């Protein structure tokens with residue numbers, strides 16, 4: 551069979567177009583597996599390694615997943631949204647089920663002492679879903695299912711939110727409710743008396759800086775994994791407090 555030479559470049563250009571339309575999010579489906587943790591009410595799925603707290607208050611609810619090491623990217627994938635469907639398991643996949651859309655809020659740690667059920671060990675791509683999400687695409691008794699997944703833009707209500715924690719010498723910022731790509735890859739902070747200061751990735755979606763910014767209004771420059779950057783100016787007023795959350799008026 552002779553392959554027409556014009557095909558590969560055309561295919562490449564079309565993939566680029568698809569990528570531009572999707573805003574830089576990889577639109578392709580990939581193979582993985584899924585299990586669930588916690589109960590129907592979302593017990594055990596709150597908090598988690600991404601640094602989020604009460605997932606209901608923060609807008610994520612039960613539409614959440616923990617990611618294996620291969621997907622977690624040291625916490626930088628936290629906040630990303632995935633569409634997931636059950637495949638190739640006629641016994642347990644719910645026929646005609648709408649694919650679920652979940653936000654990454656937790657980490658499924660590897661367990662190297664195990665020889666069975668080692669689903670979250672590298673290099674396996676694995677989603678440990680909330681009970682509610684798992685049971686909307688498969689029977690509970692399945693335990694583990696093969697899935698196909700893809701990144702999708704995150705649809706969030708309201709602006710990006712910043713929770714300020716730590717102390718005057720170590721400011722920690724949790725960034726959440728991030729739309730579109732959803733996962734933050736770089737963050738900088740600007741006090742009203744400073745220039746732009748690069749923050750260090752702490753864990754999950756928390757970022758820190760060793761600088762006393764008490765008494766200064768705060769702005770943030772946030773970059774998501776698709777390379778888009780937005781400046782959130784004067785999100786926190788000069789009398790901001792540790793433990794408080796400040797919501798911006800914009801989102802990605």
Ligand SMILES: *[C@@H]1O[C@H](CO)[C@@H](O)[C@H](O)[C@H]1NC(C)=O
Pocket residue numbers: 661662663664
């Ligand atoms: C890892 O697996 C072993 C064997 O099943 C188990 O005893 C242990 O509790 C697991 N460790 C964690 C942290 O879950």
